[in-house]
Amino acid sequence: MIVDSALYRRGRRTTLDHASADYQHLREGVVERGDFVWVGLYDPTDAELADVAAAFDLHPLAVEDAANSHQRPKLDHYDDSLFLVLKTLWYVDEDDAVETGEINLFVGRDFVVSVRHGQGSHLQAARSYLESTQSVLEHGPTSAVYAVCDTVVDGYTDVINELQIDVDEIESSVFSTARTNDAERIYTLKREIAEVRRAVLPLQDPMRRASEGSVPGMEPEGAPFFRDVLDHLNRAAEVVHDLDDLLSTAFSAHLARVSVQQNDDMRKISAGIGLVAVPTLIAGVYGMNFRYMPELDWRLGYPLAMVMMVAFSIALLVFFKKSGWL
Template sequence: MSRRRFPLTPKNLIPSATAAAQKPPAPHRSFADVVDHCCIFIDGIRMPGELKQHAGALETLHRHLAEAKREGGHPHGFVWLSLNAPNANHMHAVADSFKVHDLIIDDIVAAHQRPKVETYDDQIFMVLKSVKYSDFDNRQDSVQQSRQVIEVGEVQMVLGKHFIITIRHNTPLPDLKSRITITDNEPATKQGPLGLAWAIADALVDDYRRAANELSEDVDVLEEEVFTPQSELNVDQIYLLKREVLEMRHAINPLEPALSTFNQLLKTRKEGEELRSYFRDVLDHEIVAKDSVNSSNERLTALIDAAVAKISLQQNADMRAISAYVGMAAVPTLVAGIYGMNFQNMPELAWKYGYFGALGLMVVIVIAVWWAFKRRNWL
């Protein structure tokens, strides 16, 4: 399904979370430490500055909307609060301000949720996994050197009528400045919290496709190594990717029914009518990424079987070569053993050239055995 791509405008429409995301969470953090952003959008445009207190964010939004209405407009707006791995105390403070359902709070604090979409009264709770390759720029070294090729994080979203709360665990939020928009002139955020949720979901699913493509290329490299004659093979590389693929499947596969449920939910909401086709597009891309990852998983399973067979054949060939050399070494041992028995009636013992004859016999028999093994490709 083709999509039109347009930049989000103006330039400061979506604040960047990349810099803040690189900072690892510290223990005993204050509420200010877990806040990435707290800002207001009016008609899709972010108001200048950041809100210092989340507690009065909705009141500030309603005040801005009331001022715009007095000027004759019909504005729509919402609050975006972005958090980084909050604990229970942080989320209970948020719940008091935004009236977030208690069950949502439990899931947010616990984290490690499956991708899902749930509704609680007039609120929607979404969980998506972020998937990134640990080394996009040096793909050739990723299989050989990396101990964890795929990095999985978690992004949760709580959507209300006038707010969206995003919570990230072990991942930065995607950069939304370059995300596509609904039309040439309207940013995605003009559609309210659902528009921002779509932009985040679309960016995360695009990361799935990039990771799936990188994974497929690494599998191509392994296939070439496995099926190249006389090549050195490290089965650990295959098992490493197999493990990472399984983790990636756990992150991607459950998202398909979750997005299908979400699209059904949008049919019952007037504000989601315009975004329904775009969420279907996200679902299409997720299915493509899932199929690609499943294909790579099947290829890796076949590679494991092929690698085990190749190693077994190599071991058989090595054992055959060792047996041939042992057989060649047994010939002079046999001759020496016969002439070392010291019986009295052994004519060769009194022969002047008996010693040299025995050595020559050994050499001739060893050469004959070597030639026989060589003809049968044992050596």
Template sequence: MPPRLPLPRPRIPKQEQPAHKPVPVPIERSVDFCRVFVDGKRLPGNFRVRQAAEMVEDLDNAFVWLSLKAPSEDQMERLAEVFELDDLIVDDIVDAHQRPKIDRYDEQLFMVVRSVHYRDDEEVADAREIISTGEVQVVTGPKFAITIRHNAPLPDLTGKLEEEEDLAVLGTTAVAWVIADHLTDNYLRVADYLSHDVDELENEVFTPRRQINIDKIYNYKREVLEMRHAIDPLAPALRTSLTNNKDIVRKALRSYFRDVQDNATIASDHLSGFDERLTSLLDASVAKVTMQQNVDMRTISAVVGMAAAPTLIAGIYGMNFEYMPELGSKWGYPATLLVMLLVMGAMLWWFRRNHWL
């Protein structure tokens, strides 16, 4: 009988394991601080987000100031549930690539202000890193003010809100002013640093016989343009907001915001002036380099001309003819050298007289 083959074992399907859902990151991971203000005074301590939101609901003239650092989409969705944020605000916060603006959603204001950070060109290897920009967003409602920073160092400004007399009593829009005022003041400081750098570039360009680094001028012009893109839209946005949101921004706060608007305008004017000066420096540098090249070419031409005369004489006497002037003379060789020297000396005198050399 033929051998009996073993029967194949039936394959038992493996039980599919349920996919693991990502563990949600707590909101507190992105929180810089969470403070509660009542009647213009800050309550001591740092609160949890839900605790602070529930606390101010039962108090009059109270609000939460929550500061966040680059929250994730999941964290913002949970915050939207706590503070009833508009969906469009959540999308803009997560996207984090907004130009300076102020938008209104019912009783909520959403403000975007760009931050500017300056580093001396001696401290960085790449001149394109002299100016770095970030983004600070502020969402205000009747009972809360949320500040979100993306790639923007921002100190704890709650002390400034307390120092300004009767400022916190004016509500959550006072927080928006504190943030905007801090950032626009920094614009003016950076403009002062840039003014010093542009003055140094002017000295380099207009100093005689000094080497010009045109790449450095191009890099500064690029940095100034980047800063202009970051701050130029802020002043018009503030002007429009003060006109259209008088029911939310109290009259006492409008003068504060006008001061911020003035600072942003002054900084924009300074940058516009720097841009024009750098353009003039580029033109002057190109003209100076072109003139230097012309001088170099004229000097080279003069040297080549001086060398051409003795080369011509030596070439003539290098011909293999039997009858040539002074070919058989005893003093023919030194006489020829003397003629070469005299011709070169005459050409040197003529070139110097015409400032070619």
């Protein structure tokens, strides 16, 4: 469906006197350099997307990609327009899960068409920022691309901060004195970090090109703004890499700790067996009812056997305590 459509003239949003889906009328309002139309769609139907494609002469390959919401972040150039794909991220704390959405941007000389997929990819904040900042909005479609990219990358930072909290919890749990089973959660977090990496890393090259002012169809004056976005994106990539390394280290430490705990358990089991084995041996010897055993007719035989059992058990207990087995 159409979320919003507007004509921006001289850095300000103009009031429309026609239907928001009247794209031809919208484009006729572009009269000066820097004026442009921004049409926002959310999960459009094939018919809605076809209408927009016909009105703005969008390349069919780009339209096909926009219809399928599982694209890799990229920046493609088609004739006199650009097609930019960005992944959006948001975090569900209850499940330690990173959910993904997608934004597809068609950028021309006098228009921007945004196609959103997923619940966590609202662009109202980007529009509001642009409409309140005339000096940025005057740069035309490039300003809209910057606002969208900045909003998306800020979302990456929010998600990474949540993941950082979870990784810190994992580290505390792994190195705590309590017996914990953190392997499943570590695997879950590594999988979510891989999801973040798939959104962040491919976007670095498009943002680098935009920051250098080398993207055809985008205003070179917008390069400083994209440098700021690229800086945030690079920092996000570094943190993602560090978090993945920390989780790998935590998993190795968890396995080592489990191995140590198992060895400790085996020592305790062995010590327990030793404490039981010696009295059992003595009892077994004196329980053999052979006819010609010297102790069978000895009055002190039973007390002596009991004393030997207790004495050897105490001696073994002291030994195991000093050795750290118990």
